[in-house]
Amino acid sequence: MELHLTETQALVRNTARTFARERVAPGARERDRTGTFPAELLREMAELGLLGVNVPAAYGGAEAGATAYALAMMEIAEACASTAVAMAVTNMCAELISKFGTEAQKQRYVTRLTSGAAVAGAFALSEPQAGSDASALETRAMRKDGGWVLDGAKQWITSGDRAGVIVVWARTGAGGAGGLSAFIVEGGAPGLLVGKHEDKMGLRASSTVPLQFEDCRLKGDALLGGEGEGFKLAMMALDGGRIGIASQACGVTRAALAATVRYTRERKAFGKPVADFQAVRFMLATIQTELAAAELLTFRAANLKESGRPFTREASMAKLFGSELANRAADKAVQLHGGYGYIDEFPVERYLRDARVQTIYEGTSEIQRLVIARELLRAAG
Numbered sequence: 001m002e003l004h005l006t007e008t009q010a011l012v013r014n015t016a017r018t019f020a021r022e023r024v025a026p027g028a029r030e031r032d033r034t035g036t037f038p039a040e041l042l043r044e045m046a047e048l049g050l051l052g053v054n055v056p057a058a059y060g061g062a063e064a065g066a067t068a069y070a071l072a073m074m075e076i077a078e079a080c081a082s083t084a085v086a087m088a089v090t091n092m093c094a095e096l097i098s099k100f101g102t103e104a105q106k107q108r109y110v111t112r113l114t115s116g117a118a119v120a121g122a123f124a125l126s127e128p129q130a131g132s133d134a135s136a137l138e139t140r141a142m143r144k145d146g147g148w149v150l151d152g153a154k155q156w157i158t159s160g161d162r163a164g165v166i167v168v169w170a171r172t173g174a175g176g177a178g179g180l181s182a183f184i185v186e187g188g189a190p191g192l193l194v195g196k197h198e199d200k201m202g203l204r205a206s207s208t209v210p211l212q213f214e215d216c217r218l219k220g221d222a223l224l225g226g227e228g229e230g231f232k233l234a235m236m237a238l239d240g241g242r243i244g245i246a247s248q249a250c251g252v253t254r255a256a257l258a259a260t261v262r263y264t265r266e267r268k269a270f271g272k273p274v275a276d277f278q279a280v281r282f283m284l285a286t287i288q289t290e291l292a293a294a295e296l297l298t299f300r301a302a303n304l305k306e307s308g309r310p311f312t313r314e315a316s317m318a319k320l321f322g323s324e325l326a327n328r329a330a331d332k333a334v335q336l337h338g339g340y341g342y343i344d345e346f347p348v349e350r351y352l353r354d355a356r357v358q359t360i361y362e363g364t365s366e367i368q369r370l371v372i373a374r375e376l377l378r379a380a381g
């Protein structure tokens with residue numbers, strides 16, 4: 001669907017669109033097959049301002065706002081969801097540090113993320129025993145010799161082996177959410193051990209690894225935000241991150257729909273194009289309509305965010321609806337390709353595999369529903 005865009009938003013969208021079509025889409029299938037991380041694409045994206053779309057220009061960002069970010073993410077995800085998730089986490093880290101970091105942290109780390117010098121950013125919250133309930137995480141940070149020592153295990157960390165800048169959550173106080181703090185850790189820090197790549201169902205060109213912290217020594221200025229503020233920072237980052245995943249879902253849905261329109265117009269059965277059957281048209285019409293709804297939900301959350309209003313509920317609604325739609329749309333796309341949908345000669349099986357994680361990461365659909373209901377009930381007094 002088309003929004004009325006500002007000049008800046010149109011520029012960012014068009015830049016991302018051209019780049020996605022010319023540079024990202026052509027190798028997507030091969031990267032998926034070979035599990036190749038899109039390092040070169042991320043470097044080029046940094047040059048185009050796509051690694052800090054909603055980050056102040058003072059730290060190398062494009063300062064174009066949350067809607068521009070959503071528009072760009074949709075374009076990249078339509079071409080390659082794996083590249084999009086690396087972009088999303090890098091933007092998330094750059095935004096978080098630019099909002100809560102000290103001036104020195106912003107100069108040092110945000111500029112590395114936006115310029116591509118860090119390759120990517122990583123967001124290390126989840127642990128083997130703590131995913132949906134982040135407040136139960138067990139990684140510890142202890143004060144020592146004027147600095148901090150990290151010990152513990154993180155699980156499922158996107159770009160965790162590639163990232164030059166990693167935001168890590170650890171317990172600095174008692175149990176529960178109030179005892180958590182966030183830290184900035186540089187990739188390759190002594191005591192940071194990277195585990196084996198997860199062999200995933202989808203997003204195969206994105207790397208997902210466990211991280212182990214063993215006596216990992218950090219300087220005193222590694223703390224991001226205040227001590228004990230970690231949970232608040234994580235939830236704020238995830239609110240914004242959910243706009244990113246909602247956008248990723250819209251991108252995958254667009255790709256699935258476009259491939260299906262193309263295919264069903266060409267493929268013939270019973271003497272006519274498959275697209276001429278009413279049952280098929282109904283499926284296409286439903287996906288098209290729901291896609292427009294998902295995009296609007298995403299733009300609404302982004303608009304609230306950039307105008308400084310609360311957007312927690314709207315981001316969860318966009319993420320919930322968009323991610324579930326991407327799964328339905330990619331599933332229908334496979335169905336409407338018949339047997340050809342099930343082989344990798346056509347892209348729709350990749351879309352289905354890539355869509356699957358979207359209802360899981362950055363908060364499962366169940367967690368989004370809990371957030372939406374909590375905000376709904378709170379607003380009702």
Ligand SMILES: Cc1cc2nc3c(=O)[nH]c(=O)nc-3n(C[C@H](O)[C@H](O)[C@H](O)COP(=O)(O)OP(=O)(O)OC[C@H]3O[C@@H](n4cnc5c(N)ncnc54)[C@H](O)[C@@H]3O)c2cc1C
Pocket residue numbers: 089122123124125126129130131132133155156157158159200203208357360361362363364365366367370
């Ligand atoms: C490919 C991939 C990339 C990821 N990248 C990152 C990353 O970069 N950084 C990071 O920190 N994490 C990352 N994650 C982790 C992801 O965010 C978690 O997997 C997710 O939050 C769910 O946590 P879990 O896997 O521990 O599931 P669990 O929390 O164990 O949940 C299991 C099931 O129980 C349900 N459930 C849990 N609590 C409730 C409840 N209260 N009510 C109803 N149902 C409930 C869940 O919805 C789910 O269906 C990634 C995961 C994947 C698969």
